[in-house]
Amino acid sequence: MRTFLFQIIILLGFSFSVKAQKSPARVLIFGLDGFSAEGFHKSKHPNIDKLFADGVLSLTTRPVMPSVTMPNWTSHLTGSGPEEHGVVGNDWTLEKHTLNPLVTDAEGYYPSIFKVLKENKPNVKIAYYYNWKELIYPINKKYLDEISFEEKDGYKENHNKAFDFIVKNAKNPTLVFLYDVHTDHAGHQFGWMTPQYITAIEEADAAIGETIARLKSSGLYSTTHFMLITDHGGINKGHGGVSMNEMQIPWAIIGPQIKKRGLINDFNSNKNTSLVLAKIFGVNELPKVWTGVLPKSIFK
Template sequence: AFYYNWINLFYPYNKQYLDEVSYLEKDAYVPNYEKAFSFLKANRTDPTLVFLYSVHTDHAGHKYKWMSPEYIRSIEEADVEIGRFIEKIKQEGLYKDTHFMFLTDHGGINYGHGGVSTDEMIVPWGITGPGIKKEFKITEPNNTVNTAAVILHLFKVKQPLSWTGEVIKSIFK
């Protein structure tokens, strides 16, 4: 399932291969968390991948400046919704067998991004779930292209040879 609120994010994907797609306009994202939760409940016995994207944090960086109080507040708002989402998953009995990945595609400076500064290039990338080390910090180089490789590894799917991403083996117990 693919839940998003930035239209450009979906252009390269073929919707016929997804069971559910939900696009929300004008930075709305909270309804997609409820849709994602319903999708997880309905597919609880099947291997399931849910992608949840919230663009409002990026927009806050562009509008108010990266690391501004407004930008930080947008992250805090997303954090609250993620917490509610995870709590529902726990109450539904889906938590212990679920992996969660939290990441962003870029950082930012001033009102933009796209350069090669550390603040633009180094981004949060985290994972938790069964078989993942707790309180572990990745020390080797990591790249967002590794995300797909790790997901395939979790689903025990062979990675296509043309992919450049690598499985970060140090994250596993």
């Protein structure tokens, strides 16, 4: 009888081990353009609050300068500042730019987290969903498995595609970048902190809540890391300056490797995001030109 029970215990242990091995690193990034710390304080976002309640939330993360869109999203995804990656404004193109990057790949692009993952994790699957067409210009598309641009500030179809991509690739390491610009455009059209801007944040929160609910139903929620990142805040109907309303933004993360620290005031920069992603995926060899710093205190 003891031998039989011992065999059962061994089999159960093996089963749990196999299940653990079937949970590859998975990250879903929610990117909300123009979402300021001030906007966070003045809007209602119950789904974001619930999602990151047991993780890490910074409301004092600094954008890179200038506090505009393309330099900051490029910094998120390349572990570097504009002085390194060369994207200093929203008019950057591969063919026409003022500042050359420190290094490039064969096609002329600065090394992104997508390149790093593809070269170090051959079975990784990467998706990029966006609704501002210029956003992807600094990124070499050859490192992306799925790309979707949604027109007219739409975001709901990209949420659907992101969910489908995660489910389809549940057995692979997976990184999904899900970006929404309609929050930023509300700020430009109506003004930061206007009712319309606040409504845009709350709409984005509702979309996040729906995607999270679907992931919970699919059984993939508990093994997924989630990030909330943004690029800059705003003042009046613009941004690009150095006011605190433009230069303080939310940054949040939760997942199997992340501590429950709640609200933190640790120094953090948009340049750090790619280093966090590399750590989650177990990649240690990073481009020497990356200047971000890994916030080790958020990891278990």
